[in-house]
Amino acid sequence: EVQLVESGGDLAQPGRSLRVSCAASGFTFDDYAMHWVRQRPGKGLEWISGISWNSGARHYAESVKGRITISRDNAKNSLYLHMNSLRPEDTALYYCAKASGGDLAAVGIPFDSWGQGTPVTVSS
């Protein structure tokens, strides 16, 4: 059974940094692209970043570009999101999601498994 477990969400001050993690199990992690999706309180889903199976390709939404870095460690079956210069509008539940394929450039590849999310609150 596919399991994705996020961790690392916290209360952080504006301008600070935070890293959230996603531990994967139940599938061959290095065969699949992975993504981060966030959901602000009471709002919809916002895709923010994706990474290919071998870290060869990474993409970011314009709203976070330059402030976040996605990475993965296939030896540890783990996905990471490092966020810098945090803003109050980064307050959200952060989900990791598994793509159904490994190539980030491939079209038509949905997100077939999701974690339960880790909450990030940015406030002074």
Next chain:
Amino acid sequence: DIQLTQSPSFLSASVGDRVTITCRASQGISSYLAWYQQKPGRAPKLLIYAASTLQSGVPSRFSGSGSGTEFTLTISSLQPEDFATYYCQQLDSYLRTFGHGTKVEIK
């Protein structure tokens, strides 16, 4: 960026009703569209991909159609467990944008 517009944003329906949700893309995306269901406090769940392919385990009362810029999600006979928020997502651009969601509530 490809924008997705869902309609309606909210709908009230009864058990047994046929429900249709529309998702319009700002440019053609062929059939590269997915639908997700999210219940309160839960992670999203993939229902349909490639516009009309049902994900394994999803009940057959859910169906999807469309291509290009206009897509629909239909629930043929609404069940109590279907009251949730539904999102479309385009899978054509590497910026995998979502629609703003359609909340389906009990009438």
